[in-house]
Amino acid sequence: MITDVIQNAHLYEGLNERFKRAFRYLHETDFSAIELGKHSIEGDDIFAIVNEFETKDKHECDGEAHKKHIDIQYLVKGTEMFGYAPLTTQKPVVDYDEANDVAIYREAVSYLKLEAGMFIIFYPTDLHQPEVREFEPVLVRKVVVKIKI
Template sequence: MILDKIDNYKLYVNLNQRIARAFTYILETDFSQLSLGKHLIEGEDIFVLLQEYDTKEIENCKLESHKKYIDIQFMISGDELMGITTLNNQETTEFNEDNDYYFYNSDYTIIRVNEGMFTIFFPDDIHMPCIKVENIEFVKKVVVKVKI
């Protein structure tokens, strides 16, 4: 798992060619001109989910992971908390293999993701996005899905 400011994106572009392409897209796209939902960058190999939502109470959020895709989550506006932990043989409580979602009940650590920051979640990184900081807040986020 990686948490950093978008200003430091160059530290991570050599991890993978598709990750580099994802950062190029994030930096060059005017998200105010893009409709919410799914947008293909390189077919199903790299695509974007543009989201707007109100953050939630922690009990309304789920720990999740993905096996087929790396998640790059960039906070366009607003702040949220995320729960994080590692896979370490955690028991899956629910899954949707077609949509690449696996859910868990586990202990986790909380991190804060502020506007202008991003996270990178690899398949062994369980994460719980969308948690309110202090009050429920409207956020805009782009999730870039990078096929492994």
């Protein structure tokens, strides 16, 4: 897991050959005007999901992990808490769904706060719990760039 502000994205472009293209998309796209939903960057190898939602109580949010994709989650608007734990021996409560590339967990995690203009990168070794509110629910606009491994 890595988190930083979008202005520092260049520091992470060398970690994966596709990160540079993903971060270029995040820098060049006007997310206040783009439609919600899936947007292709490089076919199925790199795509973005633009989403809007109200944050929820942590007990209403499941943890998740992926096997085929790295997530770069970028906050366009709002504040979101993310639960995080290294994925080691935890057992999913919903087994891995290959079609959707996700397994669901309900494990203890630590929380960190992201604000608009920040991003967080989750690898397949990272259990993460998105959409958690800090205090009261807030409206969040977020872009999740999925990078195929």
